[in-house]
Amino acid sequence: MILDGKGISTKLLAQYQKIVQSLSERKPSLAVLLVGEDPPSQIYVDRKTKACEHVGFKSIKKRFSESITEKNLLKEISYLNEDAQVDGILVQLPLPSHINPQKVTLAINPDKDVDGFHPLNMGKLLIGDPTGFVPCTPLGIKVLLEKTLSDLTGKHVIIIGRSIIVGKPLAALLMQREPRLNCTVTITNSYSKNLKELVAQGDILVSAVGRPLFVTADMVQEGATVIDVGINRVEEPKNNRGYRIVGDVDFEKVASKSAYITPVPGGVGPMTIAMLIHNTLKSFMQREKGKIPFQEIPL
Numbered sequence: 001m002i003l004d005g006k007g008i009s010t011k012l013l014a015q016y017q018k019i020v021q022s023l024s025e026r027k028p029s030l031a032v033l034l035v036g037e038d039p040p041s042q043i044y045v046d047r048k049t050k051a052c053e054h055v056g057f058k059s060i061k062k063r064f065s066e067s068i069t070e071k072n073l074l075k076e077i078s079y080l081n082e083d084a085q086v087d088g089i090l091v092q093l094p095l096p097s098h099i100n101p102q103k104v105t106l107a108i109n110p111d112k113d114v115d116g117f118h119p120l121n122m123g124k125l126l127i128g129d130p131t132g133f134v135p136c137t138p139l140g141i142k143v144l145l146e147k148t149l150s151d152l153t154g155k156h157v158i159i160i161g162r163s164i165i166v167g168k169p170l171a172a173l174l175m176q177r178e179p180r181l182n183c184t185v186t187i188t189n190s191y192s193k194n195l196k197e198l199v200a201q202g203d204i205l206v207s208a209v210g211r212p213l214f215v216t217a218d219m220v221q222e223g224a225t226v227i228d229v230g231i232n233r234v235e236e237p238k239n240n241r242g243y244r245i246v247g248d249v250d251f252e253k254v255a256s257k258s259a260y261i262t263p264v265p266g267g268v269g270p271m272t273i274a275m276l277i278h279n280t281l282k283s284f285m286q287r288e289k290g291k292i293p294f295q296e297i298p299l
């Protein structure tokens with residue numbers, strides 16, 4: 001069965017839209033900062049700002065030239081930190097090489113860090129403090145899995161890839177001591193030995209490598225659930241863009257062996273966007289605490 005990230009995210013966004021419509025005073029606001037002209041980054045930023053507008057957020061898009069200095073970018077972030085009207089701040093990655101992404105992440109007020117990459121939010125995730133922000137892609141994967149399998153207790157999850165955007169926070173999230181969670185997690189990297197044997201043990205396989213056809217049918221356990229995080233451009237002369245987007249997984253062949261599988265596009269990507277809206281709404285509710293009636297943000 002196909003895991004319909006697009007359908008699930010559309011339903012969640014409709015719920016978030018209703019909450020925003022019920023707010024009579026200030027609306028939530030997300031600032032997205034884009035440095036340079038990287039084409040995929042421009043597409044991601046457009047999708048994020050469109051989703052903001054769709055649910056009724058105030059969306060602030062700030063574009064800077066490739067040559068902006070690190071100091072000036074940090075200054076822009078500090079203005080947004082001080083602005084009481086801004087609930088969420090996101091700096092689109094990757095950044096040009098003269099800007100240190102860790103400095104940028106550290107500069108964002110953790111209370112507005114809706115991407116969840118600030119060390120304080122990463123730490124909160126690790127200790128299971130629910131007041132923090134969980135990075136959007138891992139959170140979207142967890143929601144997708146919970147809605148599909150309902151009980152993940154004791155499942156063995158194999159995660160290929162250990163980035164701080166996907167692999168590491170996802171591992172922390174799925175191993176959490178929580179009802180219907182408590183997964184056993186194995187996280188692999190490019191130095192892992194016997195990758196095939198490890199992957200074959202997974203009830204759930206998450207691939208976040210960034211290489212087309214990396215996961216083949218012979219690697220996957222019969223009846224496994226497969227989450228494909230990869231976004232890869234492959235040449236497609238027939239397509240008027242000249243390329244098409246594929247994941248890491250050999251979809252057709254792996255699908256015939258697995259119980260559930262995410263498509264690319266239409267799987268993890270839309271869930272990531274929905275979780276960004278979730279996190280911004282959560283930030284808004286935390287910041288407006290005591291001033292407006294509290295509303296739970298559904299997941």
Ligand SMILES: NC(=O)c1ccc[n+]([C@@H]2O[C@H](COP(=O)([O-])OP(=O)(O)OC[C@H]3O[C@@H](n4cnc5c(N)ncnc54)[C@H](OP(=O)(O)O)[C@@H]3O)[C@@H](O)[C@H]2O)c1
Pocket residue numbers: 137160161162163164165166167188189190191192195208209210211229230231232268269270272
């Ligand atoms: N759908 C979404 O919303 C979404 C969100 C984020 C990212 N993505 C996509 O997901 C993919 C991964 O993103 P990322 O930022 O996590 O990438 P990344 O930082 O490049 O990490 C890739 C990971 O894959 C591991 N790897 C590479 N070759 C391997 C091998 N042969 N065996 C085992 N592991 C191997 C790397 O290991 P080492 O650490 O040892 O190098 C690394 O940990 C990309 O295609 C990206 O575009 C999608």
